[in-house]
Amino acid sequence: MGSNDGLNESQVIQESWNRCIAWGLEHNSRPSPALGQSLGERVDHGTLTNLIAAADAEVAPYYRNVLSSSRCLILLTDAQGTVVRRWGDDAMAGHHLKAWFQNGANWREQTCGTNAIGTAITTGFAVQVQRNDHFLKLHRQLIGSAAPIYDANNELMGVLSVFTDAYLPQAHTLGMVRLLSQSVENRLICKRFEHSHCLITLNTNADNFDSPWSGILVCDDRGTVIASNQRAGQLLGRNPLNHSLDSLMTTPGKRVLQHPERTPLTLITLNKVRLSARVTHPNAADHELSVGKSARQEPRPNSRESNLPVLELGDSAVRRCADQAAKVLRRKVPLIITGETGVGKEVLVKALHQSSERRNQPLVSVNCAAIPSELVESELFGYQQGAFTGARAQGSVGLIRKADKGILFLDEIGEMPMAAQSRLLRVLQEREVTPVGSTESLPVDILLVTATNRSLQSRIELGQFRSDLFYRINGLSVALPPLRERSDKQELIQHIYREHRDPEQPETLSAPVLSALINHPWPGNIRQLVNVISVAVAIADGEPIQLWHLPEDFLSQIDQAGSHPDPVSVAKQPGSNPSAHESPAISDGLSQTLKAYRQCMGNISRTARALSISRNTVYKRLRELGVR
């Protein structure tokens, strides 16, 4: 992420307005959003497709888990400010602005004045533009936050932006959009280079490599950095592109490149800063292949440390699941993992693979729900050349054969179309695959793990799942418990926080924040927890996480508390005044104070002014809430 060259927010806006005036723009003008070319007509189609896929993988789970009940819209634009993808609902924009949120609309500062997207493109760094900061009156109902996305060579690829129509705390949306764009950058770099090059992940501690704020270096065989993310430059104190590792750190580059995968390594930069590093070699990356997973959040792309102990943080049901699953897989018995969405089914499979005898063979993960039904058979079973219109000339080996000698993980198996189910049954019975359009059968040796968050029995009753396939795949069925029922919630929350925290942040969460997280109902399970924690990490920006750093939606779920504790009891520290909990009037006051405090980003004077109460009362209420 570019730095803002030391300008404060109002200077950034002032400079943008100066540019608009110099370009001859007028406050009252009403330009059209200049709907441009569709994606299919673009010459840079390939690069854009990768950008859109990476943004989808990072943004869609955030939108679902953190923002879906907010009135907000997320836009991805290309480097020229043209909208290429959007998530959310444009109901927040008045009818007259709808066209500005369609694919093809253009937000360049030169034609539409100061706005989050256009100004982020011109300045090269993350910006927020509040209602009246917009140069054109037309846009003054909006609040936009935007962060540029850079490619591995530090070239601007696009901009991610969040638009809201409410005065949300500035730091929330800006922090979130910075986090998302950094995650998109990292995903693009890892996807592009992980199979061909050595990746070095850097951070100040060995326990937070999975944070999106880790630095990433991509090296060639000679130890020259051929690509990096923005964060690597910040950690190393200089732009590492085209420099040899030897010229960036005192540790010999050759030693770094030969370092084994799983053991963290300490590096000293030329400025004498001590960093931790993790090396990922290209061949190891080749063993994992994920298909149809693009719209879901996966573990950070370069995380390869899954093993069973990672799952065992103290819950006996999880431990039993993991133990039994590992035992039956050793005997080649097919395994079904059940559990609500986001409970960690895929994480369990990766850990089982890593701890199995097949760890050096492929793990092929397929999300059956994410492949269009007409492509499932050809994707899974492969096809012979010319098998159907649009087939690749040389044919395709198919995912089942790619998993040969390893593990095939079929996620959301209940969504598999009936025709593919019949074909899969034959593969399991005969241990042979017959590609689409071929009569030849080819032997395969796979261990099958499936997962579902629906009842396969009820699918069978509805005639949507074959019972004979069910008995074939159901050697052992293990159920991962939902997060709300886990007895190791506290350890899991601290573990995920440690994985995602900024190096400057303390190693553990404070008691009020931990308590709020423990008491949440977590309908989205661990995936939602990961999202909430990473948003809070981004918003806190290196400071210890406070309650008001937690995402707006999360806190409003606490505010609306029905069966679960209200913000007062959630945030209350041992020894705080119990009378507040007893009186609804005082409790409302506390809740309002918490809300205002959050919106004022922890500024006591502004909170006091917003509520027309004294600073002392704010302090007193926050103490009662256990916030300060």
Ligand SMILES: Nc1ncnc2c1ncn2[C@@H]1O[C@H](COP(=O)(O)OP(=O)(O)OP(=O)(O)O)[C@@H](O)[C@H]1O
């Ligand atoms: N033990 C764990 N430690 C850290 N993170 C975890 C753990 N278990 C799950 N997660 C995180 O939670 C998220 C969801 O996990 P995962 O994709 O494995 O769930 P799932 O049950 O397969 O979801 P779905 O049903 O939607 O396919 C991921 O971001 C994953 O990294």
